[in-house]
Amino acid sequence: MAEAQPYEYRRRPLVEPDWTRFPGWRDVTRGQWESVQWQRAHCVKNARQLRDLLGDLIGEEFYADLDADQRRLATMSMLVPPQMLNTMVPDRVPDTASFYADPVRRYMLPVASDRHPDWPSHPYATRDSLHEHDMWVAEGLTHRYPTKVLAELLSTCPQYCGHCTRMDLVGNSTPTVDKLKLALKPVDRYDGMISYLQAHPGVRDVVVSGGDVANVPWKNLESFLMRLLAIDTIRDIRLATKALVGLPQHWLAPDVVEGLERVARTAARRGVNLAIHTHVNHANSLTRLVARAAQTALEVGVRDVRNQGVLMRGINATSADLLDLCFALQGETGILPYYFYLCDMIPNAEHWRVPVWQAQELQHDIMGYLPGYATPRIVCDVPFVGKRWVHMVTEYDREHGISYWTKNYRTSIERDDAEALAKRHPYYDPIDSLPESGVRWWRKQTDTADL
């Protein structure tokens, strides 16, 4: 008998799960389901609305657990479009156990019992863990890498992910997090960004993000993109939108498709690489509508649609989960598997975070199955450094879970720092993943020091 391969590929065609399995959507028509207005109007924003939808399919203990999380631990408020809810327990009528276990539920509707009881946060977790705000050169414009900027046009999304790395700024305040507010009017913010880019021809690449660009009124987004395209030193534009999977109805709305085509044509004429970057964490999120939205973007001339997922325990941190997702992206939707990020060191995220060594193992285990160009890189976004492939670690203290990283450029806040390129920057594994001696060491640190 031949030995089995560690992973067996089987093509799995996409489906749109039957939304009428939820009591609250028993009478919802296909026309309503495919309407972006209907989707936006029926997002679930609190435990009461979830109860109205699911009725007694789910036990009361779940709603209490959800409520406890929102009151004591959540860094993001609740906002889940029907499209995303419908990908939870997609193949049957959910019950309490299957809903608790569902991978999409685990990050879109986190509950208190999901969090780690002893170490909900790493002692070095911080709100703006990547220091994007510190690197603002105009409101919402982060200049971290020499040739690239991140333009946060707004601070809202059509959906709020529990693990959002921009929890400092994005979404409504929660009982535990009073969010930073953008102060300028949008028009003034956009003007400030454009002026900076006109004055800095060394910046050639703009990630247009937020929040989620799907929440920028289309005419405002199109006008901003056309202004970017008029700067001849800008050669790459990437639109960041999880809504491509969370609310594909937005990217299929006729006014958005027509506008995207105008922008894509202009980009092509000017030789600018226009791409969409989305954020899918599990194969269950990929449905026929998502594939239609991605393929429509490609048909109207967007050069590429790429996925930047987040590696999270309990959701996708096995090689089989990652490969299932990547094959569905690459083979069924036309979305290129591009990156998986380690979940950033924000508060109350320890139960999701994966240690660097495990990420290295996963990178090893997914090699060789997908086409090379569609094999995603697993990266660690190291504070003050930027993205590093997980094998690029300079030194790694496994006992205490501290890895050290270097970089080859200065960020915008280090221009006068002669030592910037010689520094080693630490990153920390989740404490519950350490050997007992490492856990004891951290306990002592937190007992005796003001970390």
Ligand code: SF4
């Ligand atoms: S879509 Fe992106 S920016 Fe918005 S909440 Fe999710 S992770 Fe954060």
